[in-house]
Amino acid sequence: MSDPSGVQNRYVETCKELDLKPNKFIMKVLDMERQEQIIRAKNNEDPQDNMAIKLPGNNHLLTDTRLQDEDALILYKSLVNSTYVTSLDLRYNNIADEGAKHIGNLIKDTCGLKHLNIMCNDIGPDGAAYLCAGIQVNATLISFRLNGNKIGNKGGMGFAEALQVNTALEDLDLGDTDQGTKSMIAMATVLNRNCTLKKLNMNRPLLFSQQEETTVHYALMLKVNSDLCELHLQKCDIKDFGAERLVDALVLNIGLKYLDLSCNRITRDGALAISKLLKRNTPLEVLDLGFNRIENDGAVYISEALTQLNRTLKTLVITSNNIQGAGLVAIAKSMHSNPSLESVFIWGNKLEEPACVAFSELIESQRLEEENTDVQAYVVDGQTYLSELNHGIRRHYYWTPSYGPDISIAT
Numbered sequence: 001m002s003d004p005s006g007v008q009n010r011y012v013e014t015c016k017e018l019d020l021k022p023n024k025f026i027m028k029v030l031d032m033e034r035q036e037q038i039i040r041a042k043n044n045e046d047p048q049d050n051m052a053i054k055l056p057g058n059n060h061l062l063t064d065t066r067l068q069d070e071d072a073l074i075l076y077k078s079l080v081n082s083t084y085v086t087s088l089d090l091r092y093n094n095i096a097d098e099g100a101k102h103i104g105n106l107i108k109d110t111c112g113l114k115h116l117n118i119m120c121n122d123i124g125p126d127g128a129a130y131l132c133a134g135i136q137v138n139a140t141l142i143s144f145r146l147n148g149n150k151i152g153n154k155g156g157m158g159f160a161e162a163l164q165v166n167t168a169l170e171d172l173d174l175g176d177t178d179q180g181t182k183s184m185i186a187m188a189t190v191l192n193r194n195c196t197l198k199k200l201n202m203n204r205p206l207l208f209s210q211q212e213e214t215t216v217h218y219a220l221m222l223k224v225n226s227d228l229c230e231l232h233l234q235k236c237d238i239k240d241f242g243a244e245r246l247v248d249a250l251v252l253n254i255g256l257k258y259l260d261l262s263c264n265r266i267t268r269d270g271a272l273a274i275s276k277l278l279k280r281n282t283p284l285e286v287l288d289l290g291f292n293r294i295e296n297d298g299a300v301y302i303s304e305a306l307t308q309l310n311r312t313l314k315t316l317v318i319t320s321n322n323i324q325g326a327g328l329v330a331i332a333k334s335m336h337s338n339p340s341l342e343s344v345f346i347w348g349n350k351l352e353e354p355a356c357v358a359f360s361e362l363i364e365s366q367r368l369e370e371e372n373t374d375v376q377a378y379v380v381d382g383q384t385y386l387s388e389l390n391h392g393i394r395r396h397y398y399w400t401p402s403y404g405p406d407i408s409i410a411t
Contacts, residue, residue: 086113087113107194238265274287
């Protein structure tokens with residue numbers, strides 16, 4: 001199977017062996033890949049040396065049905081020996097624990113799969129056990145997205161155990177999977193020694209303590225792990241105490257470039273601590289503080305750090321933080337003296353006219369490019385206003401466009 005035609009033929013043969021009808025959606029996608037290869041040959045272009053099979057169940061342009069467990073079995077039998085297919089996208093389907101068993105076998109036995117996306121299916125803790133068993137012995141998978149499957153604390157503990165021995169996985173997404181305190185702490189503990197994982201998403205765990213134990217454990221991990229480059233801790237109930245513990249750790253960290261602390265409970269005191277981190281010129285390039293409550297004082301603290309000392313931060317997200325005109329103007333002024341800051345996202349704050357004018361000037365002077373912010377200026381009766389643009393920092397996290405200019409960005 002070194003071309004799309006071979007993959008399609010193998011899929012049809014597998015359906016015959018299992019006495020099952022080929023899925024129309026899968027056949028349509030494979031046929032599209034085959035047609036694209038024919039077009040490349042006609043244009044004297046080099047054939048692709050690998051193939052990505054994209055089967056998202058929410059692509060209504062191609063299908064009105066979603067894949068089931070038996071489709072996972074057929075895909076396992078079809079792709080297990082393929083070195084040509086390196087990426088498989090099965091998000092937004094109806095794959096449950098039985099289908100997860102077949103996907104786990106695929107992870108265990110594959111010889112070429114590098115990227116796997118099964119977000120927002122119906123996989124629970126039992127299905128996660130099969131996936132973890134595959135991860136333990138897999139040596140090819142680099143990226144694995146499981147977000148939206150309610151694998152719970154038991155599933156999270158299984159992934160923490162798998163990461164103790166896996167030396168290939170670099171990107172793991174367990175956001176919105178109902179992680180508990182035990183699994184959150186277990187994952188942080190494992191990362192004290194795991195030097196392979198580069199990106200981790202642990203968004204929206206189910207925590208019932210007010211002591212911020214999980215945040216403290218992640219802070220301790222960041223003190224010793226300089227291999228992790230991207231960490232997402234949305235909706236982890238992080239308060240100012242937790243933000244201060246993270247700052248204490250990140251002062252010593254030389255690896256983290258992307259920190260997502262959005263949708264927490266950080267106020268101006270937490271922003272003050274974060275501003276001290278920014279003054280240390282750590283490698284941090286992207287900081288997401290959206291949907292907290294840093295207010296004017298917090299914005300001023302951060303702007304002072306960006307104006308005076310920081311020359312590494314490239315993207316700042318402070319959407320919906322109850323910031324008024326003075327705080328937003330301070331952020332805008334910091335962009336004039338900080339050449340490294342490229343993107344600022346501010347929608348959801350109190351956009352008073354001084355702030356509107358300040359950001360309008362940044363956009364008109366092209367100091368702030370339109371694709372690097374989420375606002376656009378317009379004037380009515382001589383007064384400047386800002387409107388929202390759909391330019392969020394992770395706008396293609398839950399969905400990807402099927403056509404249009406955003407396809408290249410989303411992929």
